[in-house]
Amino acid sequence: MRALTPAEVLFDGEVQPAVLPPCDHYAGSEKLMKKSLALQAQLGPVFDITLDCEDGAQIGREAAHAELVASFIGGEEDRFGRVGVRIHDFANPSWRDDVRIILRHARKAPAYITLPKIRSVFDAAEMVAFVEASRCEAGIQKPIPCHLLIETHGALAEVFELAALPGVEALSFGLMDFVSAHNGAIPDTAMRSPGQFDHPLVRRAKLEIAAACHAHGKVPSHNVSTEVRDMSVVANDAARARNEFGYTRMWSIHPDQIVPIVAAFAPRADEIELAADILLAAQAAQWGPTRHGDTLHDRASYRYYWSVLRRAQAIGQTVPESARALFASDESPGGS
Template structure:
């Protein structure tokens, strides 16, 4: 009703937690079992694999995807980049041996839309070859000059669900022209070239209905800094998801990206009133609302739903699909 039949952008868990070693992978799966599917896990075949042991590492990752500890189906993988000899093997090993397909496949160090399109096509062909029923979403890492120059084209690619910003590689690609202070806070939010990159990625994602995912916070002791990074990424730069590289970062990131109780309550009141008015214009307090604002408040409830927030019981019909299931 609110979107005139157009598909709605995906709502992903607000935190994407990376793990590269077997110990950290299993620890991450245990944390997800404890907290629920409010964050995703990315098992890393790129930086996590020892040089010369890429196949063995991919087999380890495949054994965990869809295994007994993967309770929610929210475990993805990061494969090697387009110029690495192992990336195709990563895909084939994981899809051949995993008990179910990964929730997504992250493609690092994208340099052009042509590289990304070839990788996405190979994943789709392999998915069909191995009898995986559903397409596997691809997440692209924007961390090179070439990817940033073509970021809108990358966001428009079919099969792409999310774009992530790779801060460290992006800064390094400038060969010292950007100081290392831009790799951490507050510099990462203040340097003009880094700000531009973050804003371009977020704008491209929102233009094409994709999920913008913010880079990591390198702080692993002071979680107030992590929380502040996540809050700035959400409120100032339009990101709806953020990486984590330490288990302690997960909770503050999820909390920062989750709607507050008062936001949920307001959205529920406005949408329930709109529903009673058959989605025509309404008044809430001293403010007039119509379908434009209804779409905003619906996004608030969808994010609350995705992060396991408590919502008024009256909201349940809003999430009921026409076939009696649950709407996205």
């Protein structure tokens, strides 16, 4: 009898939760786009690059900026296919043109399209549907995942419905706009650490977004750290986002932030080894209950340890050779 893999037995026929590289790095100008692509070529696909049409484009030059963004997607510098784009928001008349220009002029489809300042499920659904229709019109074979930015009161109020939308792969928290939307009721200290983790309204928003994502198998992406000199602050922000709030991904706005973010979200070597041992024993037992040391395990803990291996593989960490066959049927975004 063929040994069944985790993907085949642990999710009761449901699609596995999405796994993405743990860092989402934003670049808005041509210079920063080139620098980011060069760094990705050096470090490998351990982080995604989001080319920014929203904040990167000058007023009146939106179409030209979208063409610039398109020129980098699928080009020689895009070695790993992990380059996405953020378009303008629903209230801006340029968002549809952003989508059309990028899908028509890029050499291949972007890894994802980020939709900012979502205010309702209606807005998000219309934008996702337009991306899908434009994808079909452009003759692009595979659907393009959408990432939603949760930074308004309306989006937070409907965050579980937003996470449930087909075509949505990730939800990102837009801390700065969220705090500003409270018109001074939340102090500016909540825009940076440690205040961003302490203010009750901000904590609530972070937790609601993470919970909605995990309920629907989507990726929760934590907001940016505004610290660009002391990387220990960035590393601590990333660790708190992961360990206290359940995030599996985080923004970066400075190249120096990428490595500490990736390191904070990466499983430790001993975690990877433990996960491999437990899952291989489970596979040998046809996924029935097993014992590792003094601890009993069943399918609930197997799902946890499978997530450890999938996250490790997504950023190119070393997985024991004996455990590599476990990925035979894994077709997740960050999988094999």
